[in-house]
Amino acid sequence: MSSTGDVKFQYLAAIFVNIVSISFGAYCGWTSSSFLDLSSDESPLETGPLTDQDKGNVAAVLCLGGLVGNVFFAWMAERCGRKISMLWVTLPSLLGWVLIPFARNPTHLIGARFLGGMAGGGVFGVIPIYTAELAEDSVRGILGTFLVLTCNAGVLLAFVLGYFFNYATVAWIVSTLSILFLVCFWFMPETPQHLMNRQKPQEAEHALRYYRNIRSRQSKELSEELQLELHKLRAPENPEKCCDDVDDSVVTWADFVAPTSRKALLIGLGLVTSNQGCGCFAMLNYTAFIFDESGSSLSPTIAAIIVGIIQVVGNIVATTLVERAGRKLLLLISAAGICLSQATMGAHGYLKTLGYDTSGFDWVPVAAFSFMLFIASWGLLTLPFLVIAEILPPKIRSTGNMILMGIMWLLSMTTIKLLPLLSTMWGIHAVISIFSSVSLCAALFIARFVPETKGKTIETILANL
Known part of the structure; x- marks a missing residue:
């Protein structure tokens, strides 16, 4: 340590x-x-x-x-x-x-x-x-x-x-x-990894x-630790490809279809889809509307500040727990919590649409929305980027991350544009219920496929994929 x-x-x-x-x-x-x-x-x-x-x-x-x-x-x-x-x-x-x-x-x-x-x-x-x-x-x-x-x-x-x-x-x-x-x-x-990839060992x-x-300590123990880490950076990912006539710095299609790379990319795809498909980021753009629908007397600006504080507190909790509880557990708890919160919001909106008197429970959407953002900041909005960077093999890490983040931006743009359109057609409660279903699928996906990476070396993570 x-x-x-x-x-x-x-x-x-x-x-x-x-x-x-x-x-x-x-x-x-x-x-x-x-x-x-x-x-x-x-x-x-x-x-x-x-x-x-x-x-x-x-x-x-x-x-x-x-x-x-x-x-x-x-x-x-x-x-x-x-x-x-x-x-x-x-x-x-x-x-x-x-x-x-x-x-x-x-x-x-x-x-x-x-x-x-x-x-x-x-x-x-x-x-x-x-x-x-x-x-x-x-x-x-x-x-x-x-x-x-x-x-x-x-x-x-x-x-x-x-x-x-x-x-x-x-x-x-x-x-x-x-x-x-x-x-x-x-x-x-x-970064040492990039410099070594570019054949700049010194x-x-x-x-x-x-x-x-x-930098200024030259004890034998520290020197051996340093040399061991440098050796890991220098070691090829696949010894079978270590040939004199192969340029290990060139990323090819074969690098992406290798079993480890393919599994890492598919897990990453599931994580970015869950990150945006849960709807938390899209719903942030409609914070004022959700507070207004609940009958809250708070101004939109004050409501937004409260939401911002909730997110930051949730992120601080994630930072504190990520090396204790682990990535997978936090992601799982987060996805399940989002699902529960959104199901509560959707049920309240549906009852209101049917004409039931919900005036005594109009605080429920605000509480559920606030809890959703808090629990989302624990994992599903925070940790996918970390896990993706950890599970991608170093050789395709940059290109693979570019592809996955590109998909994330497309999903983000799509959900933001579709949310108001679908809300007009089906009602906001129906859209939130869809998000809740996606969050449930995200929890099942995380439980089944996402590996725990807490405290493990990159080599160990890749070997376990």
Whole structure:
């Protein structure tokens, strides 16, 4: 077990790289209060207040930008390195925030949000890989949860700032996070795994010494540990392919159809489908509507802040428990809890539709919705990114993660666009009931197919797939 001193630079790197995920979280939460200003009669836009269609386009284009950014930055991470790729994420993140105060019509806002989505694609496409490749087995789970924790902290930050400032001032304030990220992360080394994959053993050893905090200690024991870890990074994944005329750095179709890779990709596909199919992320866009349907007297802004706090607290719980309870148990509890919460919300809405007097129980949807977000933050909204980065073989980790995150962005865009349409056709209670069924299927899938990765080396995880 590593001491605190041994892992402090791993924590530092994880904190610094996730500064930009706070910025992306703020993009996700910015619409909550900003749409109130932009759709009012006093809208500063030259084209007048935003229409419902405008708001849908501005909200959903974030996912389209995420899809494009995921492909681009994952490709850059493989070609140029994880560090360089993340530094370039600063550009669309900063430009998106700077464009918002100067927006004069919905098209300008769509462009700004597309850039913010590109940054989000880089965040979810590269940070899990970066974290998994630099972290020791004992802290890999904790560092992996920082991504969603900081993202939700950014959502909460946007909610709180939106309560005190107008939409343009919020954009200016949050834009400083991109600069802060650039300054802090600039000095972090590349991951040892990527450097070794690029045939740079000396640089890989330097990076490994930095992240293991053994740069100035030369004892025999530590030196042997370092050499053993370097040997693991250098060792080929499949000894049968270790031939002089084979370039192990080139990813081929055979790498994807190998039994271990194929199973890892299928498990990853199930996790990203569960992550978006449970509907929690899509329902976040309709927080105010759900509170309003319940008869709550809270203002939409206050309701959003409460939701943001619930998510952050849930993420903190996940960070605390992930190396104690394990990934699989938290994912299972989370999926089951989401299913139960949504079933409760759906039943309440259905009874109300049938004409029953539910006035004495209108607090139930709010309580169930709040519990859903809390329990979702334990696992299904937090841990899939960590587990995917852990189970993918190193050779296809970047490309495989790009494919899975691309599917996630497509599913996210689809659920956000379909939710209001299906709600109009069938009622919000029916849509929530569908989400509940998907959550139940997710729990069964996790129980049957998802491996436990807590405390295991990458080699052990791959051998058990």
